[in-house]
C-alpha cells in the first residue's frame with residue numbers, strides 16, 4: 001500500500017539554471033560596484049597624498065576677509081584639513097580656501 005504524496009508546486013519546480021545573460025548581467029553589476037568602490041578609495045587616498053605643507057598653502061593662524069578654516073570645505077573638525085598637513089585652527093586660513101557648498 002503506497003501513499004500518494006502531495007508536493008507543493010514551488011517545490012516541484014526544478015531550480016532554474018543560470019543563463020548566459022544572467023551571468024553576464026551579474027558580472028557587469030559586480031564590476032560596476034568594484035569600480036565605484038575603487039574610485040572612491042582612490043579619491044580618499046589621493047586627498048591624503050596631495051596634502052601640502054602650511055608654507056606651500058601660505059597658511060596663517062587668523063581669518064582673511066571673513067574667510068576661515070571653519071567655513072572651508074577642506075576643514076576636518078577639530079584640528080585637521082584635507083589639503084594642508086598638521087594642526088589647523090578653526091580660525092586659520094590659507095590660499096586653498098574653498099567655501100562650503
Ligand code: SF4
Pocket residue numbers: 057059068069070072073074075076080081082083084088092093094095096097098
Ligand atoms: S582654509 Fe586652507 S587650511 Fe583652512 S581648512 Fe581650508 S584648505 Fe585647510
